[in-house]
Amino acid sequence: MPLHVTPVNRNLQTRVTFMLLELEDLFVVLGAATIMNVVGHFVGGEVAGMPMSIVLQYGVPLLLVPLLMGFKYGNPRGYVRDLAFWYTKPHAYCALAGDREIWSAYLRED
Helix, strand or coil: CCCCCCCCCCCCCCCCEECCEEHHHHHHHHHHHHHHHHHHHHCCCEECCEEHHHHHHHHHHHHHHHHHHHHHCCCCCCHHHHHHHHHHCCCCCCCCCCCCCCCCCCCCCC
């Protein structure tokens, strides 16, 4: 009876990148592009002979890519996601610190 062998991928730990950015970072760039698209519809004027809306819609996201690459240089995978979670979630600085929100005691003495 022959042994059936199934191929298994050995590179599961490799990072999926596009333009040297991870998928989470591309969501940041796409979110900035969406916001700048909306802002660009309400802003008038010209910069270097180009309409301001074009500069906002295309210039800001294109400049955000090298800025993110420089910001993430030397940091581990998922750094931007972890940084966003750190700023949006409540912090527990010390387990021994008193709780600021509780004003009454948990236990009553009878």
